Amino acid sequence: MSVGSDTPLAKTPLFDEHLRLKGKMVPFAGFEMPVQYPLGALKEYQAVRDGKAGLFDISHMGQVRVKGDGALAFLQYITTNDVSKLVDGQVHYSALLNEQGTFIDDITTYRINDHEYYLCINAANRHKDIAHLNEQAANFDVTVSDESDDTVLLALQGAESQNLLQKLTDTDLDSVGYYRFTLTQINGADAIISRTGYTGEDGFEIYIPNSAATAIWQLLEESGAEPIGLAARDMLRSEMGYALYGHEINDRVTPVEARLMWITKLDKGDFIGREAVEKRKAEGPRQRLVFLKLTARGIPREHYKVVADGKEVGEVTSGMHSPLAGCGVAIAYVEPKHAAEGDLAIEIRGKPVPAERTSSPFVRSNVRN
Amino acid sequence: MSIPADLKYTKDHEWVRIEGDTATLGLTDHAQEALGDIVFVELPDVGNTIEVGDAFAVVESVKAVSDVYAPIAGEVTENNEALEETPEKVNEDPYGDGWIAKVKISGDDYSHLMDADAYSKLLEEE
Numbered sequence: 001m002s003v004g005s006d007t008p009l010a011k012t013p014l015f016d017e018h019l020r021l022k023g024k025m026v027p028f029a030g031f032e033m034p035v036q037y038p039l040g041a042l043k044e045y046q047a048v049r050d051g052k053a054g055l056f057d058i059s060h061m062g063q064v065r066v067k068g069d070g071a072l073a074f075l076q077y078i079t080t081n082d083v084s085k086l087v088d089g090q091v092h093y094s095a096l097l098n099e100q101g102t103f104i105d106d107i108t109t110y111r112i113n114d115h116e117y118y119l120c121i122n123a124a125n126r127h128k129d130i131a132h133l134n135e136q137a138a139n140f141d142v143t144v145s146d147e148s149d150d151t152v153l154l155a156l157q158g159a160e161s162q163n164l165l166q167k168l169t170d171t172d173l174d175s176v177g178y179y180r181f182t183l184t185q186i187n188g189a190d191a192i193i194s195r196t197g198y199t200g201e202d203g204f205e206i207y208i209p210n211s212a213a214t215a216i217w218q219l220l221e222e223s224g225a226e227p228i229g230l231a232a233r234d235m236l237r238s239e240m241g242y243a244l245y246g247h248e249i250n251d252r253v254t255p256v257e258a259r260l261m262w263i264t265k266l267d268k269g270d271f272i273g274r275e276a277v278e279k280r281k282a283e284g285p286r287q288r289l290v291f292l293k294l295t296a297r298g299i300p301r302e303h304y305k306v307v308a309d310g311k312e313v314g315e316v317t318s319g320m321h322s323p324l325a326g327c328g329v330a331i332a333y334v335e336p337k338h339a340a341e342g343d344l345a346i347e348i349r350g351k352p353v354p355a356e357r358t359s360s361p362f363v364r365s366n367v368r369n
Numbered sequence: 370m371s372i373p374a375d376l377k378y379t380k381d382h383e384w385v386r387i388e389g390d391t392a393t394l395g396l397t398d399h400a401q402e403a404l405g406d407i408v409f410v411e412l413p414d415v416g417n418t419i420e421v422g423d424a425f426a427v428v429e430s431v432k433a434v435s436d437v438y439a440p441i442a443g444e445v446t447e448n449n450e451a452l453e454e455t456p457e458k459v460n461e462d463p464y465g466d467g468w469i470a471k472v473k474i475s476g477d478d479y480s481h482l483m484d485a486d487a488y489s490k491l492l493e494e495e
Contacts, residue, residue: 041431042406231405231431297453299409299429320431321408349411349427 012059013152013210017217021227029123031060034229041231045323048199048228048236053160055217055225056233060123062148063207064133067116070141075117078136078272079109080255082265086111091179091194093263096129097273101254101280105129106245108196110181118192120153120205122245136272152213156225157203157236159366164223165204168216169193173204178368187216199233200240200365238318241291241331241360247302247317248289248331257285257333287314288339291362292330292355298348300330300355305347306338313338316346324363330355370492371398373464377440377479378488384464385440385482387474392441395468396428396459399492404430407459412448413470419443421481426469428459440482443472 009032018025023034034057036044048054066075075083081094090111096104105125110118121129126148133144156165162173171184173193181194189212197203208216221227234244243249248258254277255264266278280286294300300319305312314334322329330346338344345352376384382400386393401407411427419425424436425445448470452458459467483491 035432036405040406042408235431297409299434301434321429 010060012057013213014057014059014217017214017221018057018227021221023227023229026230028230029060031123033057033060034227036229036231037227039226041229041235042323044226044228044232045235047226048158048201048232049324051159053156053158053164053203053220053225054199054228054232055220056155056157056228057152057217058155058205058233059152059213061153062121062123062126062129062146063151063153064119064121064130065116065145065147066119066133066142067145068140068142069115071115071117074137074140074142075109076269076271077140078133079107080260080264080271080273081109082268083109083111083117084268088113089180089182091181091196095249095255095260095263096132097254097271097277098251099272099276100251101273101276102251103245103249103253103255103258104132104251106243106249106260110192110194112183118207125245150210152208152210154206154208154213154217154220155197155199155203156206156220157197157199157228158201160224161201161203164220164225165193165206167223168219176204187212187219189216195368197367198240198242199236200242200361200363200367201236202366202368234318235320235323238320238331239322239324239329239362240365241362243289243331244318248333253287253333254280254285256280257287257289259289285336287333288336289317290314290332290334290339290344291358291360292332292344292346293325293358293362294328294330294346295354295356297328298346298353299328300332300346300348300353304330306332306334306355307345307347307352308338308342310352312347313344319346322362328353329358329362331360370402371464372485372489372492374485376464377482377484378491379438379440379482380491381438383438383440387441387479390474391446391471392443392474393468393471394425394437394440396437396463397488398463401460401463401467404428404433404435406431407456410449410452410456410459410469412450412452413445415445415448417445418475419445419472428456437469439472441472441474441479442476443474445470446473447471
């Protein structure tokens with residue numbers, strides 16, 4: 001979705017809270033969202049990494065409920081991961097592909113029970129995803145409901161998250177494992193609490209109705225959770241090497257290029273894009289995702305060139321100064337022959353800055369396993 | 370918002386302190402606040418000749434890359450190497466430890482620079 005200057009920006013139900021907390025609001029995926037609060041992006045990042053809890057409004061993301069006797073068959077056909085492996089209360093990372101095997105979106109799939117599932121999708125892809133789901137649903141015994149406008153999604157991330165959230169719910173959160181969720185109540189409102197997130201720290205994602213959002217947000221904030229803006233969120237995400245739609249993932253790459261074959265189960269039966277992905281796997285990827293650390297000073301940024309022997313061989317998709325690694329780090333696509341061997345550099349303002357390949361994540365993950 | 374009376378300013382939010390034929394250059398308090406946390410500064414090389422309006426240094430915040438434009442013409446005689454290790458000084462002390470470079474001034478026409486009052490008015494209008 002492209003948003004021109006004449007497109008009015010949407011507001012999440014927590015918009016007034018962001019203003020109250022003096023968030024600096026910017027356009028993002030069609031919404032007006034806080035890029036940072038007065039604390040500043042670096043200290044917000046540190047609050048999450050250094051054992052506190054960060055509170056994120058990620059209500060711009062979309063939610064879809066899929067119900068019916070055909071729900072499993074439908075999701076097996078339209079998503080890449082093996083939905084038959086999910087048990088009630090389990091969630092997994094997955095993707096929607098088109099027939100060319102390239103990404104429509106990356107998503108999470110929640111199994112509520114054997115005929116009811118819940119999907120979380122990217123804000124910028126919401127209308128495209130819904131149209132695709134509705135089109136495909138015609139062939140299955142399912143109903144697809146877009147609940148995005150009625151749902152607030154909070155992320156509470158960082159080592160202190162469980163202690164803060166436990167005060168607001170009777171459900172024993174310690175019993176909710178990584179990539180598991182519970183249907184419960186928070187402050188009297190129906191909620192889905194899942195131990196998921198995109199920061200590399202322990203924490204939760206919390207789905208609540210709009211009407212309950214402000215009170216729960218305030219309770220968490222007053223109990224010490226630090227509001228976190230988009231800038232720090234992207235630092236936390238990039239430092240873990242996690243893919244983001246529009247950066248590492250788009251409709252020009254398949255899971256073979258994006259190193260997402262671990263969520264693409266070719267042996268589960270037919271699904272949209274399978275044939276194309278199998279073919280691409282056999283042919284070999286057209287480019288490869290690599291994780292790079294600069295060995296000299298500089299900050300890699302999205303769209304900077306990756307060079308080898310003075311020749312352009314790839315492009316940075318996400319880049320940042322990693323406070324923990326103490327250097328510039330980048331996720332980039334390069335030509336396959338440069339994915340494993342030979343010297344690489346990232347061109348910054350016309351100068352090649354040497355980089356070395358590393359593995360993802362760039363820094364240690366503290367998620368609960 | 371601090372705007373020291375003894376400095377000159379540009380509309381691009383650089384400051385300059387003129388002492389004899391030497392000028393010290395940096396970013397204003399308003400600039401550092403608008404940029405947010407500075408995490409990288411690319412300094413000009415000593416010996417570089419700069420003209421008014423040249424992009425002579427680069428500051429990078431968490432999310433953005435910004436050129437710093439020369440408020441005055443001259444030859445760079447010193448750069449603030451401390452910023453390579455502690456770029457946050459631009460945020461913490463923009464008119465002091467956060468200075469970027471010193472130049473030996475060429476020419477004596479400062480008419481394009483603003484005094485503190487004029488810069489203060491500019492900020493009010495923005």
